[in-house]
Amino acid sequence: MIxxxxxxxxxxxxxxxxxxxIVALPIWITFVAATHDPVRMTQAPIPMxxxxxxxxxxxxxxxxGGLSGTESAPVWRMLLxxxxxxxxxxxxxxxxxxxxxxxxxxxxxxxxxxxxxxxFITLMLPVEVRILPTFxxxxxxxxxxxxxxxxxPLIASATATFMFRQVFLTIPDEMLExxxxxxxxxxxxxxDILIPLSRTNIAALFVILFIYGWNQYLWPLLITTETDMTxxxxxxxxxxxxxxxxxxxxxxxxxxxxxxxxxxxxxxxxQRLFVQGxxxxxx
Amino acid sequence: MLKxxxxxxxxxxxxxxxxxxxxxxxxxxxxASQAVYQSFLIEDAFGISTEFVWFENFSYLASDxxxxxxxxxxxxxxxCVAVLSMSAALLLAGFADRIVRGATTYRTLLIWPxxxxxxxxxxxxxxxxxxxxxxFPYILEFVGIDWNHYLNGSHAMMLVxxxxxxxxxxxxxxxxxxxxxxxxxxLIExxxxxxxxxxxxxxDHIFPLVSPTTFxxxxxxxxxxxxxxxxxxxxxxxxxxxxxxxxxxxKVYNDGFVGLDLGGSAAQSVILMVLVIxxxxxxxxxxxxxxxx
Numbered sequence: 001m002i003x004x005x006x007x008x009x010x011x012x013x014x015x016x017x018x019x020x021x022i023v024a025l026p027i028w029i030t031f032v033a034a035t036h037d038p039v040r041m042t043q044a045p046i047p048m049x050x051x052x053x054x055x056x057x058x059x060x061x062x063x064x065g066g067l068s069g070t071e072s073a074p075v076w077r078m079l080l081x082x083x084x085x086x087x088x089x090x091x092x093x094x095x096x097x098x099x100x101x102x103x104x105x106x107x108x109x110x111x112x113x114x115x116x117x118x119x120f121i122t123l124m125l126p127v128e129v130r131i132l133p134t135f136x137x138x139x140x141x142x143x144x145x146x147x148x149x150x151x152x153p154l155i156a157s158a159t160a161t162f163m164f165r166q167v168f169l170t171i172p173d174e175m176l177e178x179x180x181x182x183x184x185x186x187x188x189x190x191x192d193i194l195i196p197l198s199r200t201n202i203a204a205l206f207v208i209l210f211i212y213g214w215n216q217y218l219w220p221l222l223i224t225t226e227t228d229m230t231x232x233x234x235x236x237x238x239x240x241x242x243x244x245x246x247x248x249x250x251x252x253x254x255x256x257x258x259x260x261x262x263x264x265x266x267x268x269x270x271q272r273l274f275v276q277g278x279x280x281x282x283x
Numbered sequence: 284m285l286k287x288x289x290x291x292x293x294x295x296x297x298x299x300x301x302x303x304x305x306x307x308x309x310x311x312x313x314x315a316s317q318a319v320y321q322s323f324l325i326e327d328a329f330g331i332s333t334e335f336v337w338f339e340n341f342s343y344l345a346s347d348x349x350x351x352x353x354x355x356x357x358x359x360x361x362x363c364v365a366v367l368s369m370s371a372a373l374l375l376a377g378f379a380d381r382i383v384r385g386a387t388t389y390r391t392l393l394i395w396p397x398x399x400x401x402x403x404x405x406x407x408x409x410x411x412x413x414x415x416x417x418x419f420p421y422i423l424e425f426v427g428i429d430w431n432h433y434l435n436g437s438h439a440m441m442l443v444x445x446x447x448x449x450x451x452x453x454x455x456x457x458x459x460x461x462x463x464x465x466x467x468x469x470l471i472e473x474x475x476x477x478x479x480x481x482x483x484x485x486x487d488h489i490f491p492l493v494s495p496t497t498f499x500x501x502x503x504x505x506x507x508x509x510x511x512x513x514x515x516x517x518x519x520x521x522x523x524x525x526x527x528x529x530x531x532x533x534k535v536y537n538d539g540f541v542g543l544d545l546g547g548s549a550a551q552s553v554i555l556m557v558l559v560i561x562x563x564x565x566x567x568x569x570x571x572x573x574x575x576x
Contacts, residue, residue, distance in 0.1 A: 003475055012378040013385075019375045020392045023452060026407035029418060033410065045421040096303040103299035109292045115300050122311050124563050128510045128532045129555040132539045132548060133314035133321070153310040156303055173286060186290045215400035217514040218536070233400045237518050240406055249410065256403050263398035268391060275394075275457060 027260075033253035034058075041249040053250065061254040075255060078232040081150075082214055083262070085231060088151035089213030090206050093160050098202075101164035102190050106176070123158040127219055135222050145226045154219060160205060163280055167198045204277030207270050211263045232259040315556065321549035340550035349526065350534070350551075357530040360444060361508035368448035369500055372455030377485055379456075380463040390460065397453040401446075402514030408446035409519045432520065436527030439520045443528050446519060447512045455500050462496040463489060502566045509558065531555060 029048075033041060036051035062075050073081075103109075104116055127134065134153055143149030171194070179189045195202075220231045230238075236259060239252045267274050290296075322340050324333045344350045375393065379386050396404070411417050412432060420430035432439040466489060474484050513532045516522060522529035522537060529537070535555065539548030 005481070008481055009382070012381050015378045016375060016382070016389045019371070020389065023393055023396055023449070026404075026411060026449065029411055030407055042416070046416050046418055048418070096306065099299040100303040103296040105289075106286055107290050107292070107296035107299075109296045112296075115304055118307055118312070119303060122307050124560045125311050125315050125556065126510050126559060128513060128535070129552050129559060130311070130314040130318050131536060132545065132552070133317035134310055136317070137310060137314055152306065156306040156311060161303065169286075176286065176289075186295055211398050215398075217400060217402045217517075221517075222540070233402055233514075236402055236406045237514075240409065240518055249416070252406070253410065256406050260399050260403050263400075264395045267395050267398040271391060271394070275461075278454070278457065279461065 030253045030256055033249050034257050036250055038248050038250050046249075057250050057254045061251050061258065073227045073230055073235075075232065075235070075258060077228065078230055078235050079258065079262075081147075081229060082231040082233060082259075084147050085150045085216065085220065086210050086213035086262075088147060089154050089216075090209035092151060092155040093157045093209050094202055094205060096155060097157055097160035097164050098195070098198075101161050101168055102194060104161075105165055105168040106186070106189075119156070119158050119161050121158075122156045127154065131218070131222065138223055144223050145229045149223050150216075150220055150229075150231075151213070154213070154216065160209070163201065163205065164198065166280075167201050168194065171197055200273070200276070201280065203270075204273040204280060206277075207266055207274045208277040210266055214263045235259075318549045318552040318556070321545055322553045323546075324549075325546045336546075340546045341554075344547070344550055344554070353526070353529050353531055353534050356440075356528075357509065360440070360447075360512075360528075360530055361505050363444045364447045364451065364508040364512070365501060365504035367444065368451040369455050369497070369504060371448070372452050372459050373490075373497075375452075376456050376459035376463055377489065379460055380489075381481070386460075390457070393456050394453045396450050397457075399450060400514060401450060401511060402518045404446045404450045405443070405515040405518035408442055408449070412442055432524075434524055436524055439524060439528050443512070443515055443519050446515050447508060450515075451504060451507055455504070458496055458500055459493060462493040466492050499566075502562060506559070506562055509555075509562075 029046075032047055032050050034057055035054040036047055037053045037056075040047060040051065064074070100115070100119060104112060138144060138149050138153060141149075143152070175193055175197075176189060179193055184192065215233060216231070217233055217237075220229075220234050221237075224230055224234070232255070236252070236256055239255060323335055323337055325336045325339065375389075379389050382389070399407075409432075412419050412430060414420050414431045414433065417430075423430045430438055432442045470492075471484060471488060474488050479487065509530070510532055512530065513536065516528055516530060516533045517536075520528040522533050531551065532555070535548055535551045538544045538551065542548075
């Protein structure tokens with residue numbers, strides 16, 4: 001605090017509280033909608049205060065068939081699919097990026113820089129710009145409607161490799177020298193020294209990648225045709241379409257709530273790691 | 284790049300890079316080259332024969348008014364999203380930076396929309412603005428606005444801009460706050476001693492000092508608006524009404540998967556690739572260097 005200006009402080013708090021309200025309003029309305037019965041949700045204006053149907057809606061959404069009159073997998077199944085996809089993407093990305101960063105930083109071998117640039121290219125080819133041909137590759141490999149098809153094509157990541165490369169470069173050379181004197185081979189050095197030293201970076205990256213994986217939309221939309229493989233994030237869109245005929249906003253909003261709770265929880269609970277991960281991977 | 288002390292050459296490093304390189308080749312390089320190849324082909328309506336046509340797909344796009352319109356619309360959309368979410372974030376970060384107690388609480392309350400999937404953000408906003416039920420059309424009716432984004436193109440555009448900007452405020456806020464907190468306090472104190480009030484200090488000191496962040500965020504927000512907003516558009520408007528909210532990424536998807544115009548969709552993919560490459564180059568080469576004080 002540079003000078004004492006009580007009025008300006010009050011204005012600051014007022015603006016920030018207003019900002020928080022704006023940011024939180026959509027979620028509040030979602031939550032309120034998820035606590036009312038379907039009949040109340042068809043009358044305008046919609047309520048702004050919670051009703052008493054939270055648990056009924058919760059049970060119907062999670063274990064019932066979701067929307068009545070549509071054919072879809074139960075919501076718990078979709079949550080499981082989303083969780084599997086998010087975990088496979090984040091663990092896969094971390095594993096292959098650690099390995100390739102290790103190779104590029106600690107080994108001298110022909111085509112080292114060639115591999116480095118090849119990995120760099122992935123930064124320039126987000127899934128959105130190569131949708132059709134990537135879809136064809138996955139279809140040819142028979143990976144449609146499987147967890148492998150959902151996760152592996154998204155696993156290669158230049159940012160994660162760069163980040164680990166950066167981390168490894170800051171580790172002093174003496175570490176490797178002393179490890180070699182003690183008779184540790186490359187894999188031993190990697191497993192017992194590099195991994196423990198980059199633990200917080202791995203955790204920070206995991207937070208970011210979990211959110212990235214959980215929130216994937218276009219890719220699962222293309223490669224899952226069986227209802228058993230749909231993810232929770234995808235299902236919202238199908239529900240919105242169904243809502244045009246028979247609106248059941250209480251169920252739709254409960255599903256939306258369930259779909260956003262895991263990633264939001266991860267961000268809020270691991271805020272410090274999240275901020276670290278965000279600033280490290282993007283810079 | 285390489286450690287001064289390193290392991291000798293062996294088969295091991297090749298095995299270590301193999302997983303990433305194989306995935307990159309199979310799912311990135313090969314599909315991208317296929318997209319480039321297909322962009323030179325025209326397939327007849329039944330998919331029986333294809334013809335190699337060089338740049339015909341591209342010249343068709345260059346003269347296609349619908350495509351050019353989509354291009355302009357995408358730029359308009361991106362600029363609106365970036366300006367709206369960045370200025371909101373700048374304002375909030377500026378006030379949060381002043382506050383000694385409670386700044387972290389505000390940060391916690393402001394950052395979580397980052398974790399909400401774009402398609403969910405779209406669903407929330409479409410519900411709030413639902414013409415028959417939504418809370419905002421109900422309020423807007425009192426000031427004489429008949430909100431209907433299913434029929435009115437500019438309403439639809441505004442809605443997707445709001446949803447996209449809302450989701451991005453968290454990210455921009457985080458980076459602005461970090462940048463402001465890394466400004467040396469002595470600098471701001473010196474300005475205060477010289478008689479600069481809070482507003483003056485903000486515009487003459489803080490804002491110029493965070494301009495590298497502003498530039499960085501401009502690039503990031505542009506990439507976000509171009510590519511990551513597919514879910515919002517798909518959930519809220521499906522590109523409609525009458526293509527009023529069709530942006531480039533949505534058109535690639537729509538022409539390729541719904542319209543089955545493979546050559547045209549591939550040509551659009553190639554144009555998008557060039558755009559991503561340009562943005563990546565700008566991000567890497569100029570962001571850190573050009574704006575410096």
